[in-house]
Amino acid sequence: MALEAGRGKLPGKTEYAGRRRRVTRKSGFASHESSTGGHFRVLEVSSFPIGPRLPFTLRFDLTGLPTEPFQGFGCWFWSDGDVRVSLRGGPKRYTLTHHAAPNWNKVGSMWTPGSGEFRQIEVRFERNGDGRLAVYEARCGVIQHKYLADSRPALLRNMHQFSPEAHFYTDLGNVEAPPGLDSDQAVAGGTHQLYVKSCNRCARFLPINVDNERCHLSFSNHCVAEHRRPCRHTGFGLLTNADTHKRLRLEYGFQLECRFCKKFEVNAAHNPKRSAAQMKEDAARRRHFELLVEHLGGGTPQLRYRHETGRELADDVYARFAGKCFNCGRELPPDGSWHLDHTRPLALLWPLDASATALCRDCNSQKRDRIPGDFYSTAKLEQLSQLTGVPVQDLTAPTPNMEIVTMFLANLQWFFDVFLLSADMTRVHDGKVAGEVLVKALQKVLERCRGGAPIDLVAEYENRRARGTGFPEK
Numbered sequence: 001m002a003l004e005a006g007r008g009k010l011p012g013k014t015e016y017a018g019r020r021r022r023v024t025r026k027s028g029f030a031s032h033e034s035s036t037g038g039h040f041r042v043l044e045v046s047s048f049p050i051g052p053r054l055p056f057t058l059r060f061d062l063t064g065l066p067t068e069p070f071q072g073f074g075c076w077f078w079s080d081g082d083v084r085v086s087l088r089g090g091p092k093r094y095t096l097t098h099h100a101a102p103n104w105n106k107v108g109s110m111w112t113p114g115s116g117e118f119r120q121i122e123v124r125f126e127r128n129g130d131g132r133l134a135v136y137e138a139r140c141g142v143i144q145h146k147y148l149a150d151s152r153p154a155l156l157r158n159m160h161q162f163s164p165e166a167h168f169y170t171d172l173g174n175v176e177a178p179p180g181l182d183s184d185q186a187v188a189g190g191t192h193q194l195y196v197k198s199c200n201r202c203a204r205f206l207p208i209n210v211d212n213e214r215c216h217l218s219f220s221n222h223c224v225a226e227h228r229r230p231c232r233h234t235g236f237g238l239l240t241n242a243d244t245h246k247r248l249r250l251e252y253g254f255q256l257e258c259r260f261c262k263k264f265e266v267n268a269a270h271n272p273k274r275s276a277a278q279m280k281e282d283a284a285r286r287r288h289f290e291l292l293v294e295h296l297g298g299g300t301p302q303l304r305y306r307h308e309t310g311r312e313l314a315d316d317v318y319a320r321f322a323g324k325c326f327n328c329g330r331e332l333p334p335d336g337s338w339h340l341d342h343t344r345p346l347a348l349l350w351p352l353d354a355s356a357t358a359l360c361r362d363c364n365s366q367k368r369d370r371i372p373g374d375f376y377s378t379a380k381l382e383q384l385s386q387l388t389g390v391p392v393q394d395l396t397a398p399t400p401n402m403e404i405v406t407m408f409l410a411n412l413q414w415f416f417d418v419f420l421l422s423a424d425m426t427r428v429h430d431g432k433v434a435g436e437v438l439v440k441a442l443q444k445v446l447e448r449c450r451g452g453a454p455i456d457l458v459a460e461y462e463n464r465r466a467r468g469t470g471f472p473e474k
Contacts, residue, residue: 037200037256038235073140074108074164108163201261222253
């Protein structure tokens with residue numbers, strides 16, 4: 001299929017960088033016979049009044065249930081304003097998202113007997129002002145699935161991060177909630193819409209956010225890069241209503257598989273067969289960004305911070321966030337086994353500096369390279385702005401670090417004549433030159449500048465290679 005100008009993959013990508021990877025294996029799994037992954041439904045979920053004097057509490061009771069192989073609890077929830085969620089009696093490691101209204105969120109966890117026994121868990125929802133709260137599929141119980149039974153142990157770590165979409169219940173516990181939670185009739189709070197999408201592997205319909213597709217729930221996005229949006233792939237970015245057959249066009253689109261099936265039926269099958277070069281590819285690209293930013297900025301931010309203040313950056317960030325993960329609020333160990341998050345992503349040339357955020361390993365993994373506006377709620381963004389000194393409008397803008405971009409443009413001669421000719425940049429990994437990959441990644445960053453990319457790095461790189469300036473041949 002022909003691609004429209006300015007859409008799809010970067011022009012000349014095949015000629016420039018070659019095929020990303022040889023097709024050497026298949027996952028070994030087939031799509032579900034009754035699901036393509038390209039359908040959605042719109043549900044009307046009952047909502048309830050909530051306010052300063054009217055908190056909403058769910059009590060999950062797993063008393064008397066088998067403890068193996070997994071137990072878990074969870075639900076999806078929505079409120080028309082910022083809501084505070086607190087947990088009591090459950091495991092320390094759990095999933096809790098903070099997407100801004102009107103997006104849906106989720107809370108939950110799952111664990112094995114070796115992680116402890118948790119029989120009664122309370123989840124409390126509170127708001128400063130009056131509003132509404134909707135809860136979808138609040139459940140708890142014993143979780144079993146063939147992948148949880150026969151997968152290698154490494155794949156079963158951090159399964160709480162896949163809650164509640166990974167909860168295949170076989171024995172249900174009791175959930176105590178305000179009256180009417182399971183009623184099909186609207187209560188005083190009315191109803192609120194929830195979009196659910198089908199998975200092409202397990203055929204379940206699971207929640208998604210359509211107001212901000214970057215606020216992930218059960219599926220990861222399909223087309224994230226700016227030059228690939230809007231996602232034009234049928235089944236990914238163009239969904240069909242399973243009941244009315246009407247179409248829904250998305251900006252980013254979603255993967256066909258839910259996050260659980262993606263983990264076990266796709267990634268688990270592919271990753272063990274990846275070569276060492278493939279495994280290092282993403283980490284190398286990130287490190288090259290770090291090296292470039294460090295050179296342009298005059299050294300590592302941590303060393304500059306120590307020189308300017310006489311203190312350690314990690315110590316000050318830990319103290320500023322009171323030793324707690326900014327996202328989920330859990331206590332962070334003072335031994336340094338927590339993560340300094342860039343706040344604004346390195347993928348947009350923002351360094352790890354005094355504006356860093358303290359996050360636990362799980363939350364940092366969930367945030368990845370998203371801008372804060374695509375990860376935190378409105379209240380969280382305001383709090384983050386106060387703690388880091390970065391204005392809220394900058395936390396929500398997917399724009400590159402223009403200070404570094406300006407320095408980069410002023411040092412183009414050095415970039416092409418020195419940096420790209422270094423041993424690291426001329427090294428070939430799995431048929432690809434490291435420098436070529438970096439140039440392509442930087443071009444995507446420059447295209448996010450206001451007014452578009454100030455230079456075509458890809459064309460300049462090819463021109464210099466054609467003149468025999470030392471760049472490796474294709």
